[in-house]
Amino acid sequence: MKRFPLLAALAVVAVFRPHRPLEARAGDPPPPPAPTAPAAPLPAPSGPAMPEAAPVPAPVPAPAPVAPGSGPRLAIERKSHDFGIAKQNQDLTAKVKYTNVGTATAHVTARGECSCAQATASKKTLEPGESGELDLTFHTYTFVGKMKKHVRVMSDDPDHAETLIEVSADVSAGILVEPANFFFNAVLVGTSPTATVKVKWHEGRGRPFQVKDVVAKGTGVSDVWFDAQPFFEGPWKGYEVTMKFRHAPPVGPVSGEAQIRTDDADYPAIKCLVGGNVSGKVFIAQLVTSVGIPPEGKEVVLRIGCRGFDDTIELGRVSAKSRKGVVSARAERDAADPKNWTILITLPGTTPAGAVDDVVDVTTQVPGAERHEIKVGGTVMAKAPPSPGR
Numbered sequence: 001m002k003r004f005p006l007l008a009a010l011a012v013v014a015v016f017r018p019h020r021p022l023e024a025r026a027g028d029p030p031p032p033p034a035p036t037a038p039a040a041p042l043p044a045p046s047g048p049a050m051p052e053a054a055p056v057p058a059p060v061p062a063p064a065p066v067a068p069g070s071g072p073r074l075a076i077e078r079k080s081h082d083f084g085i086a087k088q089n090q091d092l093t094a095k096v097k098y099t100n101v102g103t104a105t106a107h108v109t110a111r112g113e114c115s116c117a118q119a120t121a122s123k124k125t126l127e128p129g130e131s132g133e134l135d136l137t138f139h140t141y142t143f144v145g146k147m148k149k150h151v152r153v154m155s156d157d158p159d160h161a162e163t164l165i166e167v168s169a170d171v172s173a174g175i176l177v178e179p180a181n182f183f184f185n186a187v188l189v190g191t192s193p194t195a196t197v198k199v200k201w202h203e204g205r206g207r208p209f210q211v212k213d214v215v216a217k218g219t220g221v222s223d224v225w226f227d228a229q230p231f232f233e234g235p236w237k238g239y240e241v242t243m244k245f246r247h248a249p250p251v252g253p254v255s256g257e258a259q260i261r262t263d264d265a266d267y268p269a270i271k272c273l274v275g276g277n278v279s280g281k282v283f284i285a286q287l288v289t290s291v292g293i294p295p296e297g298k299e300v301v302l303r304i305g306c307r308g309f310d311d312t313i314e315l316g317r318v319s320a321k322s323r324k325g326v327v328s329a330r331a332e333r334d335a336a337d338p339k340n341w342t343i344l345i346t347l348p349g350t351t352p353a354g355a356v357d358d359v360v361d362v363t364t365q366v367p368g369a370e371r372h373e374i375k376v377g378g379t380v381m382a383k384a385p386p387s388p389g390r
Helices: 005-016
Strands: 074-076 080-086 091-100 106-112 117-121 131-139 145-155 162-171 176-178 195-202 211-219 224-233 236-245 252-262 269-279 282-284 288-290 300-308 319-322 328-333 341-347 354-363 371-380
Touching: 074 145, 074 162, 080 091, 080 131, 091 162, 106 131, 117 145, 131 145, 131 162, 195 224, 195 269, 211 224, 211 236, 282 371, 300 371, 319 341, 341 354, 341 371
Parallel strands: 080 162, 288 371
Antiparallel strands: 074 091, 091 131, 106 117, 106 145, 117 131, 145 162, 176 195, 195 236, 211 252, 224 236, 252 269, 282 300, 300 341, 319 328, 319 354, 328 341, 354 371
16 A cells, blocks of 8 residues: 555645735736535425414413511512312411511511401511511412412512412302392382392202202292202302292382201202392482581582483483471482483571471473482581680
8 A cells, every 4th residue: 555645744734724815916817706506495384374482481480488688578489378168258368487687677567458358467577587477367368260369468578579479369269159149220110020049059060950949038039949950060050049029029129138058967958149220210229318417507408310221211301399497408400411410409508407308309201200209318416616725
């Protein structure tokens, strides 16, 4: 085998020799064009173009724990608490520890955002290194399903003056009622309103039951009866219970309480409120009103709305007059909406001290609903006698 030591040495020099640009000389041919990379072949058509995938967001790092520092520094054990599966009208409680990791006295207070989520701080003043506990209370009331609320922790930590703690629960255990009460909107006299609630249980969190009967007591409910029909909605099962009137109820409020009786030992009687209003053709916002307790010498003006039950009812001309003369009264048409009127009731500033007792008669031109009355009460307070020496 032949050897070529000189060529090998020249090859090594060629590999490691630093690159220096060559200067062009007159008469030299132009340099060849730089090679270009071949274009990538186009993909064969294969149906509609697919959209580009959205970039995957970078993971959000967990918040770093509060480090000790100068001044008050509050470290809270956790920023959320899940009470898990709960029943309606259940009081849930938990504790969350907090510590002053700073170098100065810390002052702490806590409060909830509503009556269902509350928090109190066991220690409102913490020296460096001391700890306290937040007492969390979550009342489920008549909520159904997953719910989240917040409580606020306030301190003089310069970096965390306020911290939100999320509290949550899944209200789906036991027997639940949705909505919680038998309520109906205002209806015109002569019609029979209805109201329906669902009494139900969730598979895996409750158990089957039977509705035995429903009874009601109160104002305007003596003529009601209840119809219970089974229903199924996904994991929810139970009964739709509808309140009905045997006869159209008279004008006035409907108010009371119903008890849904079941064969479940833990829920023998489930209480629901009953409420609604039956209106005449003429709706007056207040049929009983008061001037309050004004001091002697002060004039009081009350404004009470008056309109038809709906847009099909025309009131015609409306008038108002005091029956006893203790107050004065007049009716004023709404300039923006001529179908609406306002009853203006005025207690004069000359009214002597004592009880106010009067009736305002309101007259409309609605057939069968021409006459109405508004009872007016209140007390005028006597002026305090002047102090001696004045």
